[in-house]
Amino acid sequence: MRFIFKTDYDQDIRLFKHGGTKFWYGLLALLLVAMPWLVGEDMRDYYLAQLGFIWIYSIIGLGLMLLTGFTGQVSLGHAAFLAVGAYTEAILQKHGWPFGASLTAAFVLSGVAGIVIGLPALRVKGIYLAIATQAFGFIVEEILARWDSVTGGNEGLHLEHIDFFGFPIASEADFYFLSLGLLCVVLIGTVNLMRSPTGRALVAIRDSEISAQSMGINLARYKTVAFALSAAITGVAGALYAHKLQFISPEQFSALVSIQLLMIIFIGGIGSFHGAIFGAIFVISLPEAISAAKDWLPPSIGGQPGLEPTIFGLILVLFILFEPLGIYGRWLKVRTYFSLFPFYRRAMFKRQKAYMKSERLR
Amino acid sequence: MSAAALLSAEHISIRFGGVVAVDNVSFEVKAGDVYTIIGPNGAGKTTIFNLISQIYALSTGRIAFDGIDLAGVRPHRVAALGIARTFQNIELFEHATVLHNLLIGRHAHAEAMLWQEILFTPAQRRMELEHREKVERVIDFLDLQHYRDSLVAGLPYGVRKVVELGRALCVEPRLLLLDEPSSGLNVEETDDMAFWIDDIKNEFGITVLMVEHDMNLVTRVSDRVLALNYGKAMAEGTPAEVQSHPAVIEAYLGT
Numbered sequence: 108m109r110f111i112f113k114t115d116y117d118q119d120i121r122l123f124k125h126g127g128t129k130f131w132y133g134l135l136a137l138l139l140v141a142m143p144w145l146v147g148e149d150m151r152d153y154y155l156a157q158l159g160f161i162w163i164y165s166i167i168g169l170g171l172m173l174l175t176g177f178t179g180q181v182s183l184g185h186a187a188f189l190a191v192g193a194y195t196e197a198i199l200q201k202h203g204w205p206f207g208a209s210l211t212a213a214f215v216l217s218g219v220a221g222i223v224i225g226l227p228a229l230r231v232k233g234i235y236l237a238i239a240t241q242a243f244g245f246i247v248e249e250i251l252a253r254w255d256s257v258t259g260g261n262e263g264l265h266l267e268h269i270d271f272f273g274f275p276i277a278s279e280a281d282f283y284f285l286s287l288g289l290l291c292v293v294l295i296g297t298v299n300l301m302r303s304p305t306g307r308a309l310v311a312i313r314d315s316e317i318s319a320q321s322m323g324i325n326l327a328r329y330k331t332v333a334f335a336l337s338a339a340i341t342g343v344a345g346a347l348y349a350h351k352l353q354f355i356s357p358e359q360f361s362a363l364v365s366i367q368l369l370m371i372i373f374i375g376g377i378g379s380f381h382g383a384i385f386g387a388i389f390v391i392s393l394p395e396a397i398s399a400a401k402d403w404l405p406p407s408i409g410g411q412p413g414l415e416p417t418i419f420g421l422i423l424v425l426f427i428l429f430e431p432l433g434i435y436g437r438w439l440k441v442r443t444y445f446s447l448f449p450f451y452r453r454a455m456f457k458r459q460k461a462y463m464k465s466e467r468l469r
Numbered sequence: 470m471s472a473a474a475l476l477s478a479e480h481i482s483i484r485f486g487g488v489v490a491v492d493n494v495s496f497e498v499k500a501g502d503v504y505t506i507i508g509p510n511g512a513g514k515t516t517i518f519n520l521i522s523q524i525y526a527l528s529t530g531r532i533a534f535d536g537i538d539l540a541g542v543r544p545h546r547v548a549a550l551g552i553a554r555t556f557q558n559i560e561l562f563e564h565a566t567v568l569h570n571l572l573i574g575r576h577a578h579a580e581a582m583l584w585q586e587i588l589f590t591p592a593q594r595r596m597e598l599e600h601r602e603k604v605e606r607v608i609d610f611l612d613l614q615h616y617r618d619s620l621v622a623g624l625p626y627g628v629r630k631v632v633e634l635g636r637a638l639c640v641e642p643r644l645l646l647l648d649e650p651s652s653g654l655n656v657e658e659t660d661d662m663a664f665w666i667d668d669i670k671n672e673f674g675i676t677v678l679m680v681e682h683d684m685n686l687v688t689r690v691s692d693r694v695l696a697l698n699y700g701k702a703m704a705e706g707t708p709a710e711v712q713s714h715p716a717v718i719e720a721y722l723g724t
Contacts, residue, residue: 116601119568120594296587303586303593304572304579304600311562311573318560321522322640323548323577332583378564 120302122295139287143280155279156351161391162286163347166293168371168383170340173297175369176378177306178333179313180228181237184244185368187224188338190251190360191217192345197264197355198257206269213346214339220247221338225331244365251357263356266349276350286347293340298380300336309333370419374426376435385434393419475500475676476521476644481530482700483520490516492700493530498644498693503670503677505687507711508697509720514680515557516700518646521678522554523547534644548577553637554646557680559629563622567632570621571607574639575600607635611665627658634665638673645669647679651686659686666690684712696720 111118111125123129138145146154167189174180192213199209227239251258258264269276269285276282300306308329311319320326349355367390375386394415401409408414430436436456444451474497483491491513498504506514519525521532523544532539534550542550553574562570578600585593608614611631621629630653637645650666651659663686669675670690681687687694688708696703696717704714711717 116598116605117594119601120597299589300587303589303597304576304581305583305586307565307569307573308576310565310569311576314562314564315560317524318556318562319573320524320544321548321554322573322636323545324573325543325545 122298143283152279155283157391157395159279159283159286159351161387162283162290163344163351164368164371164387164391165384166286166290166344166347167341167368168375168387169290169293169297169380170337170344171368172372172378172380172383173300173309173340174333174337176372176382177301177313178309178330180330180333181233181369182224182240182337183237183362183365183369184224184240184242184247185337185341186360186362186364187244187247188217188220188341189345189348189364189368190247190355190357191220191338192342193349193355193360194251194258194264194345195342196346196349197266200266201264206271210343210346213342217342217345218335218339220342221334221336222331224338225334228330228334229327241362241365244360244362248357248360248362251360258357261356261358263354264349266353266355269350282351286351289343289347293343294380297340301380305329305332370423372433374423374433376433376438377431379432379435381438382433382435385438389434393422473499475535476678477533478517479531479533481517481520481527481532483516483525483528490700491520491697494695494697494700494702495530496695496702496705498676498678500643500676501670501674502692503666503679503690505679505681505691505694505708506697507681507684507687507694508703511699512697513700514697515648517697518554518648518678518680521547521552521646548640548642551641551643552646553640553642553644555630555633555637555648555650557648557652559626559633561621561629561633561636564620566618566620567613567616567624567635568604568608568618570632570636571604571639572600574607574636575603577640603641604639607638610638610668611635626653627655630654630658630662634662638669638675642675644676644678647677647681649680649682651681651683659683662686663689688712 113119118124123132142158143151143155167185170188171182171185174182195213195216196209199212200206204212224240224243228236231239252261254260269282271281271285276285301309308319308324309332311322311324312326312329312333316326352359371386371390372382373386374389375384376382397415397418401414403409411417426433432439440456443456476498478494478496480493480495481491482489482493494513494517496504506517508514516525520527521534521539523539523542527540534552537550539547562573565573579596581593581596608617611634613628613631613635616624616628616632621632624632630650634647634650637647647666650662654662666677666679667690670677677690679691691708693706694708694711695705696711696714698716698720703716703720704711706714
C-alpha cells in the first residue's frame with residue numbers, strides 16, 4: 108500500500124501525482140518508443156499499422172470524451188468532423204500545401220464545423236441533440252458524395268505520403284511515431300484543459316447546468332468551446348486517418364462510423380482520459396481478435412456474415428449492464444483491489460442513489 | 470431606497486400563465502444583515518431567488534443590487550457581481566470531488582485565456598494555486614477536510630448541504646442566497662448551520678438572504694423577516710414582530 112503525504116497544493120495539480128506513476132508512465136513511454144524494434148521483422152508492419160490506427164482512434168476518443176464524457180453533450184455526428192479533417196487534408200495536399208499548414212487547416216476547419224453544429228446544442232439537449240448532430244452527419248456525408256468537383260464524389264480521393272517538414276513519412280514506423288507524437292500533444296493539451304477552470308466548467312455543465320450558471324459559467328460559451336475543441340481534435344485525427352488509408356470516400360464517414368466512435372468512449376469508460384485510450388485499443392483489436400478466432404470456430408458460426416457487429420453489440424450491452432464505467436472502471440477496481448490488498452471490500456464502488464433533483468429548472 | 474440597502478426589490482411580480490407566483494412584493498436587504506423570507510409551501514420564496522439569479526425574468530417591478538438594475542444582467546454574470554446561491558434540493562456536481570466542486574465556485578474569479586489553460590503556463594499554475602488557497606480557507610471554515618477528495622455522489626445529505634454552502638462561499642460573494650439551508654438536516658447539523666450563518670455575517674461581512682422554514686433557526690440568526698403567502702407580502706419586520714403578526718398566525722395556523 109502506498110501512502111501519499113501531501114505537503115504542497117501543487118501535488119494535486121501536477122501531471123504525475125507521485126513517483127510510482129512517473130515510473131510506470133516512463134516505462135510505458137520507453138516501451139512505445141522501442142516498439143518498432145521489439146516486434147519481429149515479418150509481423151512488424153502489421154503491428155505498427157494496427158498501433159497507428161489505435162493512436163488515431165485514441166485522438167478521436169479524446170476529442171469525443173471532451174464533448175460527451177466531460178461536457179455531457181452526446182454527438183452522433185462525429186464521423187462528419189473526421190470527414191472534414193480528412194477531406195481538408197486530402198484536398199490541400201493536392202494543392203501542394205505543406206503538411207503543417209494543411210493539418211492546421213484541418214484543425215481550424217473542423218473546429219469551425221464544430222461551432223456551427225454546436226449552435227443547436229445551446230438550445231436542445233439529450234436525445235434531441237443526438238438527433239441534430241446525426242442530421243449534421245448525414246448532411247456532410249451527402250455533400251461529400253455530391254460535390255464532385257472538389258471531393259471527387261463517390262470515387263473518393265487518393266493521398267500521397269506525408270512530407271513532414273522535409274522528412275518523408277513513408278514507412279509504417281514513421282507513421283507510427285507521427286501519430287503517437289500527435290496523440291501525446293492532444294493528450295497533454297486536454298489533460299491541461301481539464302485541470303483548468305475551463306475543464307471544471309465543462310464538468311459543471313455536465314452535472315448541473317442550473318448551478319453551473321449560478322457559479323458564473325457562461326453555458327453558451329463553454330458548450331461552444333467544447334464543441335469546437337472536440338471537433339478540431341477529431342479533425343486532426345481525420346487528417347491522419349486519410350493518410351493512413353491513403354484513400355478516402357464518403358462511405359467511410361457514415362452514421363455507423365459515428366456510432367463506432369461513440370463506442371470508443373462508452374466501452375473505454377466515460378469521463379476519463381484512460382477510457383479514450385482503452386476504448387480505442389478495444390475497438391481496433393476486437394475485429395482482429397474475431398477474425399483470428401474465426402479459424403477456431405466451427406464454420407456454421409465463424410462463417411456467419413454478421414458475426415462482428417453481433418459480438419460488438421453484445422459486448423456493449425454487457426458493459427452498460429455490468430460496468431457502466433467501462434474498461435477504465437474495471438481497471439480502477441482491479442487496481443484498488445491490489446493497492447489495498449487485503450482490505451478491498453465489494454461495496455467500495457457502490458454508489459448511493461442520487462437524491463431528488465429539482466426538475467422544474469431543467 | 471435607503472443608502473445602506475444592498476439589495477432592493479421594488480414592486481416585483483411574476484406571472485406564469487394565469488398564476489401570479491410573486492405579486493407586487495417589495496423589500497430591502499441592508500448590507501450586513503441576515504434577511505429571511507418565510508411562508509408556507511408555494512408562497513413564492515424560491516421564485517424570488519430565481520428572479521434575483523435571473524433564471525426567471527420579472528413581469529413587472531425592479532430588482533437592484535448595489536444600485537445596479539439586475540434586469541439586463543445575464544444569469545452567468547450574476548455571480549461576478551457578487552451574488553452566490555445554494556439550492557433547495559442541492560445542485561452539486563455529482564461526479565466530481567468536493568475539492569473540484571469548491572474550485573468551480575471560484576469560476577467567477579477565473580480569468581485565464583484558453584491557450585494558457587491548454588499549455589498550462591506557469592502563470593496558470595500560479596492562478597490555480599491561488600484558487601486552491603482560497604478554497605482551503607473555506608474547507609477549514611466548514612470543517613470539510615475529511616471529505617476533500619470524496620466524490621459528491623457518495624456523500625451523506627448533511628455533508629452535501631455543507632459542501633453547497635462552501636461552494637457558494639468560494640464565489641466570495643457580497644450577497645449570499647441560501648435556499649432552505651436547514652432542510653433535511655438533523656438538530657445538531659442545523660445548530661452548526663446557525664453558527665456558520667452567524668460567522669458568515671459577522672466575520673466575513675457577507676449579507677445573507679435566506680429562505681427557511683425552521684423558525685428556531687430563523688429567530689436565532691435573522692435581523693429582518695419577510696412573510697409571504699400566495700405570492701403576497703403579509704408582514705415584514707424583526708423575527709418577533711413577524712411571528713406575532715395576526716396575518717402570519719392565520720396563514721400558518723388557520724382561523
